[in-house]
Amino acid sequence: MxxxxxxxxxxxxxxxxxxxxxxxxxxxxxxxxxxxxxxxxxxxxxxxxxxxxxxxxxxxxxxxxxxxxxxxxxxxxxxxxxxxxxxxxxxxxxxxxxxxxxxxxxxxxxxxxxxxxxxxxxxxxxxxxxxxxxxxxxxxxxxxxxxxxxxxxxxxxxxxxxxxxxxxxxxxxxxxxxxxTDPLTGAFNRNHLAHTAAQHWNDWMAIARPFCIASVDLDHFKLVNDSMGHAIGDAVLRETVRRLKSKLRSGDTIIRMGGEEFCILLGGMSDSAASPFVRRLRNVIQDTPFQTNDGLVAVTASIGIASPDYEDSSFDETLRRSDKALYAAKAAGRNTVVTHVRQDVMAAG
The missing domain is CATH 3.30.450.40 (GAF domain)
Incomplete structure (x- = not known):
């Protein structure tokens, strides 16, 4: 040889x-x-x-x-x-x-x-x-x-x-x-979303392992930037990610979609199980004002959640339903969590 x-x-x-x-x-x-x-x-x-x-x-x-x-x-x-x-x-x-x-x-x-x-x-x-x-x-x-x-x-x-x-x-x-990675907040960015989305979707299709998408938007965030400046706005975004990460499980993923919008992927969790968990995420944002160089800033978030079902043809379709639930949460007065279900949008808290 x-x-x-x-x-x-x-x-x-x-x-x-x-x-x-x-x-x-x-x-x-x-x-x-x-x-x-x-x-x-x-x-x-x-x-x-x-x-x-x-x-x-x-x-x-x-x-x-x-x-x-x-x-x-x-x-x-x-x-x-x-x-x-x-x-x-x-x-x-x-x-x-x-x-x-x-x-x-x-x-x-x-x-x-x-x-x-x-x-x-x-x-x-x-x-x-x-x-x-x-x-x-x-x-x-x-x-x-x-x-x-x-x-x-x-x-x-x-x-x-x-x-x-x-x-x-x-x-x-x-x-x-x-x-x-998003350089401002340390959350993942859209480049990572495609990789993670494929993993969750493949597990759903192969073994019906559930997952939940939570679309998060900080309420009236533009007012923070306009009234206090972008430096304060950036600090609020960083603290938001820090607080959310402190409550997420080891396998969960937070992604900054752009501006004040985030996507959280919760593996192995259906929307019914995710609803109380996501409400705790909302609470960790609203319960304690954010300390900044210009004083305290009160921040709240609207969140829409959705899990895949057999009518969804792709991860993107589940994500669109999560976004629809987010729009419903904002229309309902903000600082709330809404779950998307077929043929309807149902408030979860």
């Missing part, structure tokens, strides 16, 4: 390192840091003489997420491990490669556990990307041996490539978030 490779040379290494093209192709398809870490530990075992390999990516000030692979070549699911008191933590902060032998005699508890399991040597290389130390890639050998220059070079290359890929993934994630 022929394994196609390409050559890479890390800094301070005299010879090129042969990297399998299959590894590079898999790497380009990894869409998360977990998938990337699993990929690296699997291939590190194939490419070196190590018994075990691990990738630890820092996920907080105090913890790593660690993926490991043994001689089976399978990567374990990522687990959280403390940074403090670990060899990998010391490598993270020093940003220098460490080779440690006689593991059973080391002060690191993790090394002593490996030593008790018959391991003799560990090499740990910092993963650096965009001048940041992001984590550590390590390899364990069964004997207290000298790590070959070839293996050292491979791990330096893997650490360098992993650092670059982690930074690239994070930049892509940030870009996707920016494309789908």
């Amino acid at each position: 022929t394994i196609h490779t390409t050559s890479l040379r890390p800094p301070d290494v005299e010879e090129d390192v042969q990297i399998p093209l299959g590894f590079l192709m898999e790497m380009t398809n990894a869409t998360s840091e977990d998938a990337l870490s699993e990929l690296f530990v699997r291939w590190a075992i194939r490419m070196t003489n190590a018994e075990r390999c691990a990738v630890a990516i820092q996920d907080s000030d105090t913890t790593f997420v660690v993926h490991q692979s043994g001689d089976t070549g399978r990567a374990s699911a990522g687990r959280s491990h403390p940074i403090a008191g670990s060899l990998m933590g010391d490598v993270l902060f020093s940003r220098e490669m460490r080779i440690v032998r006689h593991l059973e005699q080391q002060r690191y508890a993790g090394c002593r556990v490996l030593g008790a399991a018959g391991m003799g040597t560990i090499v740990a290389v910092p993963v650096i990307g965009d001048k940041l130390c992001l984590g550590v890639i390590s390899a364990t050998y069964r004997k207290a041996r000298v790590v070959s220059p070839r293996d050292r070079a491979i791990f330096e290359v893997l650490a360098s490539v992993l650092g670059a890929q982690v930074i690239l993934l994070r930049q892509m994630t940030d870009l996707k978030r920016l494309v789908r």
Whole structure:
């Protein structure tokens, strides 16, 4: 069997390192840091003489997420491990490669556990990307041996490539978030609506999983902008989103449709179940005046809600019914919630 490779040379290494093209192709398809870490530990075992390999990516000030692979070549699911008191933590902060032998005699508890399991040597290389130390890639050998220059070079290359890929993934994630996020309020925007709408609609069509759309409009918001200025209006919009988010469930989505109009998607909830929930959303806006630089501002909202039924041919049709219920709420005097049902519009509170 022929394994196609390409050559890479890390800094301070005299010879090129042969990297399998299959590894590079898999790497380009990894869409998360977990998938990337699993990929690296699997291939590190194939490419070196190590018994075990691990990738630890820092996920907080105090913890790593660690993926490991043994001689089976399978990567374990990522687990959280403390940074403090670990060899990998010391490598993270020093940003220098460490080779440690006689593991059973080391002060690191993790090394002593490996030593008790018959391991003799560990090499740990910092993963650096965009001048940041992001984590550590390590390899364990069964004997207290000298790590070959070839293996050292491979791990330096893997650490360098992993650092670059982690930074690239994070930049892509940030870009996707920016494309789908309203910069003023932090709510999602219309670009995100299409993606989320498709998920809800597909679940409804496939397994009849209900969802509810709440169309929200701040009452007389133009008066706030005209009388107090757009800076105050912007502050009111930001606080509105903050308050709504504080009451939403983890899977719910709030989208700024434009101006003072918002759309809230409530997954797994029919309109009858959503009605009291949405009334609580209305109350969180009206119950406490908004504190601004120009004093307190009283704000209320009109809300229309609708859930799909089998006469709806698309998500957009359900959204139009939610909008109709919103218009009815405004016509009924504002600061109310109205539910749209077929052939009628029924006030819900």
